[in-house]
Amino acid sequence: MPNTNRVHRQLVCLPRGEGKVLLSWRLLPTDRADAPFQVERRREASDTWVRVSEIPVTDSTTLLDRVPEPRRYEYRVVGDGVSEVVSVDAGAAPDIVALSIPLDPEMFSGWGLLMALGELCNDGRIGYIVRGARGGRLWILAYDHDGQLRWERNTYLPPGENGDAYHVPLLCWDVNADGRSEVVFYTGQPDDPREHYGVPEVGQCLTAVDGETGEVVWEAPSLMVADAMTVGHLRGIDQAASVVVQERTYADVTLTAYDGRTGAVSWQVDQARPAGHALDIADIDEDGVQEVICGGVCYRGDGTVKWEAEQLGMLISRSRRGLTRAGPECRSGMRSRTGTQASTSWTRMATRSSRSSFTMLTTAGSAATPLRCRGCSRIPLKTRDMRPTRPSAGS
Numbered sequence: 001m002p003n004t005n006r007v008h009r010q011l012v013c014l015p016r017g018e019g020k021v022l023l024s025w026r027l028l029p030t031d032r033a034d035a036p037f038q039v040e041r042r043r044e045a046s047d048t049w050v051r052v053s054e055i056p057v058t059d060s061t062t063l064l065d066r067v068p069e070p071r072r073y074e075y076r077v078v079g080d081g082v083s084e085v086v087s088v089d090a091g092a093a094p095d096i097v098a099l100s101i102p103l104d105p106e107m108f109s110g111w112g113l114l115m116a117l118g119e120l121c122n123d124g125r126i127g128y129i130v131r132g133a134r135g136g137r138l139w140i141l142a143y144d145h146d147g148q149l150r151w152e153r154n155t156y157l158p159p160g161e162n163g164d165a166y167h168v169p170l171l172c173w174d175v176n177a178d179g180r181s182e183v184v185f186y187t188g189q190p191d192d193p194r195e196h197y198g199v200p201e202v203g204q205c206l207t208a209v210d211g212e213t214g215e216v217v218w219e220a221p222s223l224m225v226a227d228a229m230t231v232g233h234l235r236g237i238d239q240a241a242s243v244v245v246q247e248r249t250y251a252d253v254t255l256t257a258y259d260g261r262t263g264a265v266s267w268q269v270d271q272a273r274p275a276g277h278a279l280d281i282a283d284i285d286e287d288g289v290q291e292v293i294c295g296g297v298c299y300r301g302d303g304t305v306k307w308e309a310e311q312l313g314m315l316i317s318r319s320r321r322g323l324t325r326a327g328p329e330c331r332s333g334m335r336s337r338t339g340t341q342a343s344t345s346w347t348r349m350a351t352r353s354s355r356s357s358f359t360m361l362t363t364a365g366s367a368a369t370p371l372r373c374r375g376c377s378r379i380p381l382k383t384r385d386m387r388p389t390r391p392s393a394g395s
């Protein structure tokens with residue numbers, strides 16, 4: 001018997017002009033790599049589905065359909081279960097926008113704008129968590145996959161010193177391993193007297209709320225709002241997560257790891273070197289425990305230093321905030337020790353791409369054949385890292 005249960009496959013249908021519709025859907029972890037899918041179409045409000053895939057789709061999760069008339073149709077994908085139904089105007093102009101959600105222009109035209117994605121309702125559908133500003137305070141708003149407002153919370157935080165909120169981070173994750181997603185952000189008090197959030201304040205907290213309801217799960221007192229935040233599994237990939245925050249960016253930083261189950265501080269380190277917008281967590285040695293990489297320093301899951309990169313490669317211009325350029329050490333070559341050749345930017349690039357590229361970087365100094373590139377005799381450079389860059393909002 002075929003499985004007729006409803007399965008959320010994140011089906012996307014986009015008009016591509018001239019009567020064409022592009023469909024894309026998700027291959028689930030429980031699907032075989034060559035799982036067969038059939039695509040079905042019907043006129044909107046019709047009861048009759050028509051199969052449009054001539055043969056089962058087994059080598060991709062996409063299909064380009066040609067419709068008989070330039071009108072609105074509904075689609076679904078049938079594999080192990082039946083996907084959600086998605087409506088599309090096949091006669092519309094080609095578009096790459098799958099979903100447009102209008103937002104309150106008053107709240108989202110100003111200084112607070114930032115968005116994160118996450119499975120708010122634990123149902124396989126991605127929701128949207130948006131940071132906005134209202135009445136001079138930061139707000140967090142959670143929207144369902146279809147754009148319906150689910151909940152909103154006033155953080156009571158004022159804007160930053162520059163009238164912005166670049167460095168007020170936000171994330172969504174199941175941090176306490178109960179099978180439900182949380183949204184984590186900073187909150188102040190209703191009577192917060194500050195004009196700017198960048199000064200210490202008693203009563204300020206790092207707060208985790210339930211993704212579906214917005215109700216508080218835990219609050220961790222925090223005098224400062226950290227510049228960056230990330231989440232990972234520092235006790236083991238199958239254990240509850242930790243939330244790691246980084247205070248300050250271009251000066252010496254403080255890293256704090258919070259136990260995702262309770263919000264208790266697991267460890268805190270003062271790092272006597274600057275960082276950047278590159279706070280990362282990854283299991284770089286594949287031992288099942290993720291490491292934290294910040295400003296060229298790699299920390300084990302318990303907060304002890306695994307290795308520290310030599311300070312080279314990239315310098316930050318303090319006169320022009322956010323301007324990244326190659327440092328003199330890089331142009332003149334460098335001394336090397338195994339496992340130390342990663343600047344902040346390199347580390348970030350490596351941990352976000354693949355383990356192989358990380359291996360390339362960390363063994364460059366000890367490899368029999370040193371890697372070469374333009375402008376540097378020892379380590380590879382990529383021109384995109386030499387360009388001026390702007391700090392990313394909220395990171």
Ligand SMILES: [Ca+2]
Pocket residue numbers: 173174175176177178179180181182
């Ligand atoms: Ca949870």
Ligand SMILES: [Ca+2]
Pocket residue numbers: 282283284285286287288289290291
């Ligand atoms: Ca590891």
